[in-house]
Amino acid sequence: EIVLTQSPATLSLSPGERATLSCRASQSVRSYLAWYQQRPGQAPRLLIYDASNRATGIPDRFSGSGSGTDFTLTISSLEPEDFAVYYCQHRRSWPLTFGQGTKVEIK
Amino acid sequence: EVQLVESGGGLVQPGGSLRLSCAASGFTFSTYEMHWVRQTTGKGLEWVSGISTDGDTYYPDSVKGRFTISRENAKNSLYLQMNSLRAEDTGVYFCARDEPPGGFNPWGRGTLVTVSS
Numbered sequence: 001e002i003v004l005t006q007s008p009a010t011l012s013l014s015p016g017e018r019a020t021l022s023c024r025a026s027q028s029v030r031s032y033l034a035w036y037q038q039r040p041g042q043a044p045r046l047l048i049y050d051a052s053n054r055a056t057g058i059p060d061r062f063s064g065s066g067s068g069t070d071f072t073l074t075i076s077s078l079e080p081e082d083f084a085v086y087y088c089q090h091r092r093s094w095p096l097t098f099g100q101g102t103k104v105e106i107k
Numbered sequence: 108e109v110q111l112v113e114s115g116g117g118l119v120q121p122g123g124s125l126r127l128s129c130a131a132s133g134f135t136f137s138t139y140e141m142h143w144v145r146q147t148t149g150k151g152l153e154w155v156s157g158i159s160t161d162g163d164t165y166y167p168d169s170v171k172g173r174f175t176i177s178r179e180n181a182k183n184s185l186y187l188q189m190n191s192l193r194a195e196d197t198g199v200y201f202c203a204r205d206e207p208p209g210g211f212n213p214w215g216r217g218t219l220v221t222v223s224s
Contacts, residue, residue, distance in 0.1 A: 046210040095165070
């Protein structure tokens with residue numbers, strides 16, 4: 001099973017600041033990595049697929065990078081609605097797994 | 108509008124069974140792989156099963172032999188039969204469409220399963 005480790009667990013930032021979230025895989029997942037946003041009381045929403053491709057309707061302030069074992073989700077300038085929990089997920093092999101999440105909170 | 112609506116959650120005793128349903132609309136259900144994902148307090152998001160368009164099924168070890176995913180394309184429906192339920196199976200269960208080239212999109216709103224005596 002591929003383990004995904006996200007860091008930091010919590011990121012305290014102000015609106016307008018840049019957020020950088022990390023996801024590290026225990027073995028290579030090539031580029032088969034997705035990022036999701038989950039707001040309180042809502043289902044997760046797909047942001048990024050295949051490491052760097054934005055899903056339909058996702059603002060361009062969200063970007064993803066990386067391959068192999070190290071991945072980054074960057075939010076260039078935080079909007080109020082971006083304060084949420086973010087999860088990475090691989091689809092390199094079965095079983096699919098998620099990271100434990102990074103909470104982006106208002107400082 | 109693409110929509111997924113889960114149902115069937117509730118309170119069940121340890122060792123009991125429950126069948127979850129997911130009603131799909133707004134897309135050609137038969138042409139998409141589908142998944143169940145749960146969210147628990149202890150383990151965050153956990154993928155619990157997947158089914159291909161051809162009916163091939165996939166499970167993590169944590170539920171293999173206890174959970175069965177199935178689909179009924181004529182009814183645009185996805186199911187999860189859960190047997191031998193344990194306290195650690197408690198959580199919100201989401202169904203999700205596997206959207207090529209890679210990602211779960213969209214997700215339903217989820218249904219709560221509570222395993223307790």
